[in-house]
Amino acid sequence: MLKARLKRLRRFESFFRLVLLLILLGCSYVFAMFQGGFVSWFIFYSFLPFALYSFLLLCYPLQGFKMERRMPKRHLKAGETIIIEITLKRKIPFPILFLVVEDILPASIQSKQHKQLIFPGFKTRIDLKYPLKVSRGEYKWEGIRLITGDVLGIFKKERWFDHQQRVLVYPRYEELIYKPLESRFEHGGTVNPMQFQRDTSLVSSVRQYQPGDRVSWIDWKATARTNTMMSKEFEVRQTNDLMIVFNRVNTEHFEAAVQFAASIVKTIIQHGGKLGFFSVGEKVTYIPIRGEAMQESVIFDHLARVLPNCTAPLDQVVKKELAPYQPAATLAVITSTVNKELIDGLSGELRRSGGTVVYNIKKRDTPANQNEGKYISLANQRGIVVKTLYEGQFRAAFLEVLQA
Template identity: 35%
Template sequence: MMKQKIRFVRQVVFIVCLFGILFSYAMFQGGFVSWFLFYSFLPFGLYSLTIVFYPLHKLKIVRIVNQQQYHAGDRFNVTIQMTAPIFFPIVYIIAEDEWPPSIQMHYQRQNAKTILSPLWKKEFSWTYELRELPRGEHVFSTIRLKMTDFFGLVEKEVTYSAENTILVYPRYIEMTYRKVGQRFDQGVTASPLLLHRDMTIAVGVREYAQGDRFSWIHWKASARKNELMTKDFEERQSEDLIVFLNRTPTPLFEDMVTFSASLIRAAIKKGVQTGFVSVGSDRVIFPARDGEAHLHRLFYYLAKVTCDGSEPFARIIQKEIMQWPAAFSFCYVTSSLDKELISVLSDVASRNRYGTVFLIKDQETCLSKEERGMIEQLRRRGVVTIVTERRNFADALVKGGK
């Protein structure tokens, strides 16, 4: 506040001094030229002096967005409406909409800026468009206006608070959902059949495990043993799906989120109970459920998830997978393989917890010799590995079933 007052006084003193100098020059020098200079500067000087006193802070500023929720890649239109407190010939004004860091990083630009010439208009506006919105929650909070005179002698700047929050959900691709990597008595193969569930024949009871449905609880057995007991079905091959997302920093993380969102959406649309495991700076576990509400919660989380994991993906799988019944199908979404991950997945498979690794790459052919060897090693251990890229996400499960 003190700096603004000092700046105000300096600008007033500067303009008054210019008037004094030109007037003194005209008085002492006399003649047409000196008085012409004084009278020529007079309207511009008075305009500059008026700008110093103009109540720029009283402008009413509103940022208008057409909606609050988007998907990655959508277009985002912004309109900033301004209403002046009084009629005044504003020759030009510089408007700047300050972007959140997430937007600045994506577009590699600081802010959106333009020059407006409202002149005698009391109401004026500015519209701009952002293409290819990045995923995430973006908070727009500040608008700056800068007003100056013809010669740049004085300058007035005001910052307005105008908060708008938009949520950009991850992009998803329509995916043909098939179950892959199903284990049969003959060995490991892939089933091109659409999923179906047969849980009608109960052959016994067992202790309750996390992820078991409420309807599976055997109440009489639970009462006898004084602990929760679950019906054990003859058909244990379940269509329930658990997706593990690798949050280790990688340039392909956005592709991994897109694939995860597409897979989860395709599964839930087919009525598959789908869970999700995400461990990074935070630990987020979604139980296996279906329905639009569950899908919305997962997409809301995927809109804000970041690749901030510091713990190796292999150790996360090792810690988390035993919390789920073996009847679940497990999917691991990652962009890289390492020896520790191969070891853990092989050990998990030896405990009858079979899964599918989705290896996300820029190009399916850009696999190193070491990665090809690890993929073959996983397949020998009963872990199906599917290498895919963004343009082939739609057929990733179908390809896995061939």
């Protein structure tokens, strides 16, 4: 309904401008007829070409233009510059005095439009390009608008090209010095029972039954043969699996936290490790533990789009959403704020399941927070490793945990 009204309004405006042009042309002719003399006829003949051009421009269809926008890359890294190329083609070489090419940029970019003024003349092909530096996020280009007009400023013509394109910008990352975290929990002050799990598909031997053994572990043949309760002894395998919990709390350090999350994911996948990702925000995203190269792509896609919109306490969400499915893995919590509720939550049920590391990420040159210092000391007393890392100093993240 609204579009139909706008279309009728534009038609009325064009008709009104045409009437105005004819009135001006008629006035100049009448003035020349009644006034006579060289000056009056000179004015009429000087105005006539401009009026004729305006009339021809009114009849010239901008729909004859064909537009193409090209982007060399659809996946970039934050801070990179993308070169956007625009090509305009037409068949009829009508002389256009000027043309404004307006590329409607994504809403997340501060300058939401890019305009270029060109003078095409009789050209049938026009090539344009412009650079654009992008930060982390998903960007959507809507379309391109062409605007032209006559010398007198009476007529103005527009043409909208609906051409949607998307670009995904991944966060920057640093290459970390890789060291499996389970050694911290095997040899340090904290025991991590999750780092060793029994493979119930491989039976190595039998032994006498011990209190706490499951009924499914009982070897009934050996029990009947020895007349003593015997249990199966399974092979024990070690795991370096890591479950990353990302707290999307809205702080000034959020982008640094995203960068660190990308860094740790990239490093572990490159070294053949397995990891999962649990992102806590307005919506919870759970990516199970895997080791394929596709895992990196899935997590990076999420980190490119992620927003700081966590409102619920992290410990409550983790207990409710992650605890029932928590696999045998070290828990690495990435946050940009540490409080007592977080420490208490990690000290509870999840704490009994395995080792926990908390990375407290801050922007570069951020002063120390005294309140967080107290909570970090409390966490260390409870056996939870908390390390504060600053932007640009992520490289030794694994080593600092092992030295804690």
